[in-house]
Amino acid sequence: MLLVLPSPEAVARQAAGHIADLIRSRRARVLGLATGRTPLRVYELLSAELRAGRLSLAGVTTFNLDEYQGLGPDHPASFRSYMEQHLFRHSDIDPAHWHVPDGMNLDGDAVRSHYEGLIVAAGGIDLQLLGIGANGHIGFNEPLSAFDSRTRIVRLAPETREANSDEFSDGRTPERAITMGIGTILEAREILLLACGAAKGEALAAMIAGPLHPSCPASALRLHPQVTVLCDHEAAAGL
Numbered sequence: 527m528l529l530v531l532p533s534p535e536a537v538a539r540q541a542a543g544h545i546a547d548l549i550r551s552r553r554a555r556v557l558g559l560a561t562g563r564t565p566l567r568v569y570e571l572l573s574a575e576l577r578a579g580r581l582s583l584a585g586v587t588t589f590n591l592d593e594y595q596g597l598g599p600d601h602p603a604s605f606r607s608y609m610e611q612h613l614f615r616h617s618d619i620d621p622a623h624w625h626v627p628d629g630m631n632l633d634g635d636a637v638r639s640h641y642e643g644l645i646v647a648a649g650g651i652d653l654q655l656l657g658i659g660a661n662g663h664i665g666f667n668e669p670l671s672a673f674d675s676r677t678r679i680v681r682l683a684p685e686t687r688e689a690n691s692d693e694f695s696d697g698r699t700p701e702r703a704i705t706m707g708i709g710t711i712l713e714a715r716e717i718l719l720l721a722c723g724a725a726k727g728e729a730l731a732a733m734i735a736g737p738l739h740p741s742c743p744a745s746a747l748r749l750h751p752q753v754t755v756l757c758d759h760e761a762a763a764g765l
């Protein structure tokens with residue numbers, strides 16, 4: 527389902543409302559979470575609900591999509607720090623129940639078996655939140671990632687390193703990252719993808735109407751039966 531909304535604020539409100547509903551009704555106990563600029567407002571809205579006591583993450587388990595390689599948990603640009611800052615410190619989640627891939631583990635096979643083992647042990651992901659890269663990536667699955675790829679270490683595309691360089695004081699985004707694979711993402715029971723702004727227009731058009739091909743990793747989502755895309759008018763301009 528594609529929902530075009532008037533503004534990024536409307537996208538964030540719709541997404542936060544949906545996520546909160548699923549948590550409250552216990553239809554989502556295991557969440558897959560994304561980082562980046564797009565979901566920031568969603569986390570802000572959820573944090574307000576959590577602080578007001580209108581929402582609880584007790585009993586919820588989360589798995590983030592990805593992490594930069596070589597960044598320890600306390601590095602300010604790590605996705606672990608991002609999640610702690612923007613959501614978890616406002617919540618009552620059990621710290622043992624939120625997971626981000628270990629950026630310090632350089633052994634790809636170990637990363638995969640550990641992280642995917644945790645997801646399976648938790649019962650699988652009920653709802654996976656996604657953004658989309660301007661080059662069509664999901665998580666850090668860059669163009670030409672196989673649709674059946676699993677959690678692994680990847681080399682970031684130059685445009686992705688450039689897009690995220692602001693997060694690093696020296697402007698140097700790490701060269702590699704750990705990401706859930708496209709195959710891993712497709713196993714979530716439900717997927718919610720957010721896209722805002724003109725910079726995402728081309729990627730969104732390729733995802734929805736382009737060839738079903740690894741040149742646009744997000745096009746793989748057309749193979750999933752339960753995907754909702756929330757976007758603003760600017761991102762939808764190319765559709």
Ligand code: GLP
Pocket residue numbers: 560561562563564565591592656657658659660664665666686690
């Ligand atoms: C990042 C992340 C993705 C994210 C995407 C878009 O690099 N790895 O998970 O969805 O790129 O980011 P943004 O929302 O900042 O545009």
